[in-house]
Amino acid sequence: MKYRRFGRTELEIPVFSCGGMRYQYSWKDVPPGEIPEENQRNLEAVIRRSLDVGINHIETARGYGTSEIQLxxxxxxxxxxxxxxxxxxxxxxxxxxxxxxxxxxxxxxxLDYVDLLGIHGLNTPQLLEETLRPGGCLQAAQRLQQEGKVRYIGFSTHGATELIERAIASDQFDYVNLHWYYINQGNWSAIEAARRHDMGVFIISPSNKGGLLYQPSPRLLELCQPLSPLVFNNLFCLSHPQVHTLSLGAARPEEFEEHLKTLPLLERADEILPPILERLETAAIARLGEEWYSSWFKGLPEYDQTPGEVNIPVILWLRNLAIAYDMIEYGKMRYNLLGNGGHWFPGKPAKNVNRRSLLQVLHDSPHAHIIPDLLQEADHLLGGRDVQRLSQQ
Structure with missing residues (x-):
């Protein structure tokens, strides 16, 4: 295993972390006696395999149902x-x-203490304010730190990049858990800000939210050769030294094996990645068109500035992935969460959009005249049964 300094915590953290979202029995709390022994044996096998390969960072949350009690x-x-x-x-x-x-x-x-305590889900300005205010949750966490129950304090977020940067600028946190991977690089400026504040950087769900890479589309498999999409994405993320660890979220002990193929490639990332990156970009341009590929994101309103809270940037992004890389299943998973994800995945899908009202908020977009039609197309391509967050299931 390879390790990186986790910012000012000075912890030597493995470049892969054993995330606790996929191996537990239930996303809801249940009496310990209801947890099947088979599930518990599998979880323990995951942890033992994680430690055997040098992954000693075990990550979970109170919101992950039975994960904590099983750990x-x-x-x-x-x-x-x-x-x-x-x-x-x-x-x-x-x-x-x-x-x-x-x-x-x-x-x-x-346990008597945890090494890392994350304020979970700083996704809105209100939650950030409640956390940072005098007498708020941050001070409660700092008291736990003084009592020896917590070593370092960070935060996790699915929020907007600007909000993440505000939290980082407070200089009150030792580390951040955030989303960033090949298909979604929007939080790079937040990662750079974390580096300036010497914070640890933990990447949330790069294999699942990063493209359902345990079950990639055939087109993505072809484009990432000679690597698997999963190894490519790992290598892409870890080729940036500002990134310290990736959460793997293994559901079974054997799922570590493909990830481990990344490690011997790290020193050759500058040689291995460029042809794959070029191939992915060329393939996307071929299907989407160069003008759209290079400018689709310009001048788009945020969901809370859009009639019906339609999340235009996210919907167009998912459409791009579905068309460019045949990532239909991923697109459906994320698109149908809109309207059900709360502040973890905000905004609404593009159902029954009103063209005239949309045009009024698209005045800064160079593609305003076609976006309403593309939103309708995305809804036909990706819409269907509503999806709930895992913790709601």
Whole structure:
């Protein structure tokens, strides 16, 4: 395994982290006796394989259902100083609730402390304000730190880049969990800001939210040769030293194996990546057209500035991926979450859009005249059954 300095925490963190979103029994809390032994054995096999290959950063959250309580059956069996354990707690208006929830997490994990505590889901200005205000959740986390229950404090976010940069600029956090990978590089300026503040950078779900790379489209498989799309994306992310660790979210112990193929390639990333990147760009231009490819994102309103809160940038992005790389299943998964994702994936789908009202908010876009039709096309291509966030299922 390879390790990187996790910003000012000074932790040597593995470039892959064992994320806790896919191996637990339930996304809801259930009595421990209802957790099947088969599921628990699989989870423990994942953790043992993770540690065997040098991935000692185990990441979970109070919002991940039975993940914490199941980890509590296995983590205390290992030397505590050889583990880096992270959990995350959502911010609340009442910091006492935050503190109570954290202690619930610690009890579940059967640990005396966690190395990393993330304020989970700083996705809106209100949540950021509630966290940073005097007497807010950040101060509650800092008190836990003073009591020896927490070593370092960070935040996770699905929010807008500008909001992430505001949180980073507060200089109150040691690390950040955020989205950034080949198909979605919009948060790069936030990563650069984190580097300037010497913060650790953890990439959320690069294999799942990064394109359903455990089940890639045949076209993506072809374009990423000689690498698998999963290894390509890992190598792309880790070729940037500002990125410290990628969450793998392994559901079974064997899922680590493909990721591990990335490690011997890291020193040759500058040689391996350029032809694949060129091939991906050329393929996208061939299907989307060069003018659209280079300017589709310009002048688009945010969802809260659009009639019906239609999330135009996200919908056009998903349409691009579906057309350029045949990423239909990924597009459907994300598109049908619109309207159901809350502040984790905000905005609405393009159902029954009114052309005239849309044109009024597209005045800064060079493609205003075609975007209403493209939104309708995206809805026909990707729309269907509503999708819920995993934690709602």
């Amino acid at each position: 509590g059956r296995i983590l205390p069996q290992f030397p505590r100083d050889e583990l880096i354990v992270q959990t995350k707690v959502v911010p609340t208006a009442n910091p006492r609730e935050f503190r109570k929830t954290f202690h619930h997490s610690l009890d579940n994990l059967k």
